[in-house]
Amino acid sequence: MMSSDSLNLFSFKGKIRVLHLTWIAFFITFFAWFNHAPLLMAIADSLSLTSEQVKTLLILNVALTIPARVIIGMLTDKYGPRLTYSLLLAIGSIPCFIFALADSFTAAAIGRFLLGFIGAGFVVGIRMVSEWFPAKQLGTAEGIYGGWGNFGSAAAAMSLPTIALLFGGDDGWRYAVGLTGAIALVYSVIYYRSVTDTPKGGTYFKPKKIGGMEVSSPADFVLLLIMKVPMYAALALLTWKLSPSGVGMLAQSVAIVIYVALAALYAFDAKKCYDINKEIFVKLPEPIHRYQFKQVAVLNILYFATFGSELAVVSMLPLFFSETFTLDPVKAGLLASAYAFMNLMSRPAGGLISDRFGRKSTLLILTAGLALGYLTMSMIDAEWPLYLAVAAAMACSFFVQSGEGAVFAVVPLIKRRLTGQIAGMTGAYGNVGAVFYLTVLSMVSYQTFFLVIAGTAVLGFVTLLFLEEPEGQMAEVMPDGSVSLIDVA
Incomplete structure (x- = not known):
């Protein structure tokens, strides 16, 4: 390529x-x-x-x-x-x-x-x-x-x-x-x-402080705290699944201790984020050093729908094919592997299309395709020809994995010194999505499961309208105090 x-x-x-x-x-x-x-x-x-x-x-x-x-x-x-x-x-x-x-x-x-x-x-x-x-x-x-x-x-x-x-x-x-x-x-x-870490002569920009993500305004700080809630909620959901209400691995008393610990950890996390960002409540950074946290929030939601659904679907697709078309497990597993196999080309394709035709427009098209793909998969039943069902799964996976590639074509263009943290939060949202979708799957039919993913993809499409196309340059401070401008377009 x-x-x-x-x-x-x-x-x-x-x-x-x-x-x-x-x-x-x-x-x-x-x-x-x-x-x-x-x-x-x-x-x-x-x-x-x-x-x-x-x-x-x-x-x-x-x-x-x-x-x-x-x-x-x-x-x-x-x-x-x-x-x-x-x-x-x-x-x-x-x-x-x-x-x-x-x-x-x-x-x-x-x-x-x-x-x-x-x-x-x-x-x-x-x-x-x-x-x-x-x-x-x-x-x-x-x-x-x-x-x-x-x-x-x-x-x-x-x-x-x-x-x-x-x-x-x-x-x-x-x-x-x-x-x-x-x-x-x-x-x-x-x-x-x-x-x-960098090409010869390059500067590796580090965050001013470690322990929480830097933001640029009080409104962004509030949004950061809101976007942290689903990550703790996913861990609480996992605890619930391991408690007597789920598989019974944890005693109820242990589960309660974990719930309390998660609440305390969230409070501690919020306090650390405040310590990192308390200056913004007194004086905002210079415009050249600001970034919009809403960009990160939108990408989190999109990765929830893309990578979250991929992790969940890869887990259940062999069983889905086996039960729907009464196939033996080996054949069902082989057919289902076509979904994951698409990763080799789909994710690079999403990044390549994004480079050539713009970040936001690529994401809009791929997210719309994602919603239609899962809507189509919700209609698969035993009446379908098997080849058509496999083709539908592969077509859907193209939009899923290309969407993942397009999301991470934007992540490094938001704020260079925070790229690891932004990638970490967005990546974590993929796992949050997987926990959410697998929990839904344990409660509903396969058809409803695919419809729920399609619905979250539509939600992702709506939030995507708030994303701003990266353009111009982002600023980082060199060790000598001078400002370095990095092209993002």
Whole structure:
């Protein structure tokens, strides 16, 4: 693929080299994060898990990723993507080994919960790529990073069962899972030794303070606090699903303690954000240093609908095809994998279209397509020809994943020194969406589930009308106090 500015992906020099090394890092994080999915039957047999315990492992797998993406975003902005990604890969290998060595449901649950942290790796590369590519190539580069890295989950599904068989025996799955941890550990060293945070002579802009996102006005501060609520609500919803009201993994008293802790954590978070931003209540920053937080809020909602629905649909599509068309699980899984497979081209396509035809107009068209795609999927039943149902799912996935690419074509153009935090919050909203949609799925029919996603896509389309096309330049302060202007168009 070539962009209008000849982005030669066959090169392995300069910024293209950094792009390749960074999407591989993201690929490995997703390869490790989803190392359980294709091996679930073997894991369940080996550990004698009930179906409820298996569902609990799936819930735990996404729980920690919500706060992790926000925290990792802050650390990336403060310490740089090179160190942050390398440490994340190294530390993320440990839960892989914990899970591989698990001899009980409790041990497996702890490993699975901790492994959610590695799902935050995506955020780090967004900042790294934004440092190396100019605005006119940024959407394409971020799309390639996101699409090719995201394919790690599909690669795990395709390769890990075979790897487990090669090792053989009842412990084959353990070796396969352990191998993903070993790969992450080795690559952490390779990545650290192979990249730099910026091109030679470039300046890495850091936030003035760490602990909360900077905003530019009191109204933006209020909006920031409002947009934090769904992230805590999603964690409360996960707690509810693990409580006696759901799968019963947590005692009611423990669930209540977690609810209180989440409320206290939100209050502490709000206080930290106030400490970071209290100057704006006395004097607003100079116009050149302001940015509009509503841009971030709109992108959060769009990523909720795009990546949130992708995570949810990838989880349920094999079962949907199996039950609707009475297929055996292997065939249903193969057909459903076409949805995830689209990531290789769709996400880069969303970024490329965004670079060429404008950020906002691209998002409007893709979000409208997303709503129509899920509306179409809500009509699929046993009367449909199977090939048409698969085609509808693939067409829908194009709009979903291109939309993700287009969202992250805008994220790095809002405020350079906050790119990690903005990417972290937007990325977390994808997981919030997944928790919301999977909870809806547990209560309604498949048709209603698809209609709910279509409805949130329409909501996303309406909020998108408030997005302003990035144009001109954004300002950052150099270490010597001078102002650097960065093109965003």
